[in-house]
Amino acid sequence: MPELVEQMYCSQQIVIPPKFPYILKRYCKAAIKTQPYDLLRWSFEYFKALAQRRPPPVKLRLEYPVFTTEGGLTRGCLKVLANQLSGMTEVPLPVLKQAWGGFCLDPAELRRVLCLCEVYQRKDSVPFLHFLAVAGGLLTKCLTHTMILLCESLTKEPDGGSAAIPVSEFLTMYKFLAKIDASKDVKYVNGFREGESPEPDHVSEEDEIPYEEEDDDDKKLREISATKMSSTQAVPKQGMVAGRQMSTTSGEFIVQHIEKEIMEYIDEQIAILPDPDLKKKKAKPEEVEMIKQMLETFLDENMDIIVPEVEEVEEEEEPIPDIVVVYAVPGIGPPVDMEIMTEFQDYALDVCKVQAELFMPRNIRHFLCPPLEKYEEHKYELSPPPSPKKEQVPTAGVITD
Template identity: 65%
Template sequence: MPELIEQMYSSQQIVIPPKYPYILKRYCKAAIKTQPYDLLRWSFEYFKALSEHRPPPVKLRLEYPIYSTEGGLTRGCLKVLAHQLYGMSEIPTATLRQAWNGFCLDFMELQRILCLCEVHLRKDHVPFFHFLAVAGGMLTKCLTHTMILLCESLTKEPDGGSAAIPVEEFLTMYKYLALIDASKDVQYHNGYRDGNEPEPVVEEEEEVRPESEPPESEVEDDYWDDQDLQRLSVIDDHVAKTARLSVKLNLPTIGKIERSPSIERLTEVERENYMRERIGKPMPDEEIDKKLRHLSITKMNESAVMKTGMVAGRQMSTTSGEFIVQHIEQEIMAYIDEQIAILPDPDLKKKKAKPEEVAMVRDILETFLDENMDIIVPEVEEVEEEEVPIPDIIVVYAVPGIGPPVDSEIMADFEEYIREVTKVQAKMVMPRNIRHFLCPPLEKYIETEYDTNEKVHSSDQVPVGGTIAE
């Protein structure tokens, strides 16, 4: 590290920018008016907005009593957000989250607002008036008070004025809120209301044939028209669907397949000679390997004969297919039984096996069983189960400021009234127009019926005179 050229010995050597006291003063006043829940996080957003030449997240005045909830939306925050985002008909969700985080507000509350706007996880933008209307409904107790709050938040007049806004903007927010049903708690799955989830789209896979191969129906029709043969269909669900058997079953055959008597006799002779020699004296390992190799070659020749007989025709019936499957299974089991019978002691658990016996069993496993394992145990293709993604579930609680849907008759009556009134107000709506006694209701009020004939219980009666005995 290079040495300092000049060392500081006094406070006169410290240079303070001339605008630093003014910046610090404005910051302190903004922090006092806003009263952020997380001062460090709010300070970061404040100076970041100043560096990007954006309006900082600062309330116009101190709200009293001070909200103690963590990240709760307030009327002052809503008014500042309305002025920051005003002018954009469609707000990108990234810009909205940035402005929302500037006031250190709760992110889950923003997700609930986006769910009511029907844009969460579905669109990357939200209409400005839809967002502002739903956010205002989170702060009131009825739809009428919500519309008054929206007028006070969107107006450009100073505090204490008429709080007028254009009538078209007012009716846009009112009609949108009047159609939302927020009278009860609802769950949203991946941005869709519970019960309104879209049906999954199943794409049908079409089999694509090579261009060089014509359709199967055309080939069969052209072929059988020229042949003087009877056409049969092969349908049997009990036939094993293995790789090797499928090739064999697709090959046509004529007649019944039988083993050659000479091969049968040769196998028995070899087995009798081997047993005779085995009883007399132990046979070296090389001779056992030679015998087993000769037997495996014999079996390979038998399979070649079977394949030759199967290729001899053009069509195979269901009966011949079943015969081939049964014949192969019998051949496999017969061969295994013959090899086990050669062993002097089939029950190898009672004593330790001899080296030649171990070699004979190992040869059976490595040669014959490995080659025919796909026939003995059919291969089953493992289908990988698709991982089902965990749905994003958000519970949107009842919003009294929006309430149940409004009847179309009530909406039509109020719209007719407000348009008639704004003709003499330069197409502007004011909160006093909503509070006027001639204004029709904006929503349906629920009247509480009280029972006047209800009798008061004797225990609830209060004495009005006399003395009270103990």
Template identity: 75%
Template sequence: MPELIEQMYCSQQIVIPPKFPYILKKYCKAAIKTQPYDLLRWSYEYFTALAQNRPPPVKLRLEYPIYSTEGGLTRGCLKVLANQLIGVSDVPLPVVRNAWDGFCLDPHELRRIFCLCEVYLRENSVPFLHFIAVAGGLLTKTLTHTMILLCETLTKEPDGGSAAIPVQDFLVMYKFLAHIDASKDVKYFNGYREGEAPKPETPVEEEEQPQMLEELTDTDKKLREISSAKINADGTAPSMVAGRQMSTTSGEFVVAHIEKDIMDYINDQIAILPDPDLKRKKAKPEEVAMVREILDNYLDENMDVIIPELEEVEEEEQPIPEVTVVYAVPGIGPPVENDLIEEFAEYALDICKLQADVIMPRNIRHFLCPPLEKYDEPKYEDQQTKREEVAMGGVITE
């Protein structure tokens, strides 16, 4: 029992840090304003950001309705994401994923954004302005409203101000969105748009094959000449024997045929070997057998040098590509003509000379501002309305 008594606690033994109530109060307020889908996941990201002195994934105020897109992205989330990632021109993709997961947003929607930015499975980082521009396009219905939203998201002024941003950043985002075709659903295969082939890789110079350290002896050269002479004596290719085409799988037959021809030639040469001691024209049978054994062993060991074997290379199975379906984004729409882009860029640079090189949403809404996109007028079919016929004639009776 004394061990149990030592483990018991009382109110005097529990020490509560003085800042704990303040931290808990801030956490509760942040959770109420953010309304995370997964409270446990969001809590982990919240305290991790506080421990690393990073901006936590907390909205500035409560939004209603909570979700603006199917993936859960809202204007408040976009504002906080911009504050978390700002300061780096090219943001690494893992950093973007961590910030995205901090709000418990749908990863499939992030993949579609990367596909529109042309970095999914292709690059290791994404331009900050491109990412924010495409994400803002998911929250609006036209390209004009997207650019107004981006001004309100990236501005450093308080809410209710002019929402001014540098004109160069504005033009970078506008030109990028203007060249994207997001008017219809498109499939992306391994990050490449359907119908768009990946860029061919630069060919790598093949390493030169190392030369043989030992030079061929006279016997090796003679054997090579014999094999080539025997193969091409009739003017046929090595794969042609007796008028029949040999397949690549019958290499053993070709080797045996060449080895037989070489041995026949060697037997003819051995038969006329002189014997200087006995002064005879023919050698002894023991000497002939010894020479034949040496040649047989030599041919067995060096046949791959005389006739190199061709290895059959099996075709590698191509992996199944990863398919990502990117749905139509009305906030980006179809590509904009270059004439409209240049006309608006001239207008923006002209008015910003008097505004310290910044542009505001009121400049976009001005009646002198050229259109940022081409509006298609709806086509109404001529429908003939049928009128009821009213009787106008007749005789009035009493």
């Protein structure tokens, strides 16, 4: 009993920080506005951002109805991501993944976005405007609506305003999206589009060996050496193969060398024997055995030279390729013709002169604005009009009342 009494708490023992109700109230409001898919994971990211003094992943207001992609991206998430990453021209991929995971979004969708940005497994950072442009294309149905959405996401004005952004940022995103072909499903292997291969590393001009001008003496020496090389190539000497010195590892050279050494060694041993005319006589069995033993010992000592040991090299397993399938994105569509891009760029630069170098969605909706993309005209087949019905007159029978 005394132990239980010591562990009991009362209202005087529990100390509540004075800011705790305010923190809890803000957390509840943020959860209601954001409507996270995974509340536990989102709560961890929310308090982690507050502890690191970063903007938390909280939408500005409740979205209803929610227009979302398969990965969970919404227009509200896109605007908050733009605010969190604003100020960085190049966004490091770890920072981007952290901000993306703060909204509990699907990592597979982020990989598809990075593939369209031509960054996945290639670079450690992604341009901020390129990432935002591709992510905005996932939420619309054509390139024109994508550019309007990007203006609304990047603007610093409150909702309901003109949603103006600098014309340089607008044209940068438009040119990048206009060059992407997202009209069909494409497979990316290790970050490269199917059919493309990584570019070879070109040697820079600084790494090239500087060429020094030759003197007259050097030129004469070079000519003399060239004539000598041509003569040696014409008549190959012993120990030369096709105008070059035979390497010590050549099998033909080794066999000849060993054969010569064996014969010299045998001649020396025979010269020591009591009978110098052994070559003319038939060798005795013990003498043949002696020569065989001498050959065996010689071959054992020089076996490493005759047959060099080949180290077994383990075959390296080829890494499994990382394949990402990027589905067609209607908000980006096929590439835009250069004529259309040039015409719209001239219009945007002309309009922004009287708007403090700003561009806004109402300029896109203006009747003088050229199209941002090529529209496909669908020809509908008209069915022929129905033929009028003819009145049928009875030709037989009895007419009654």
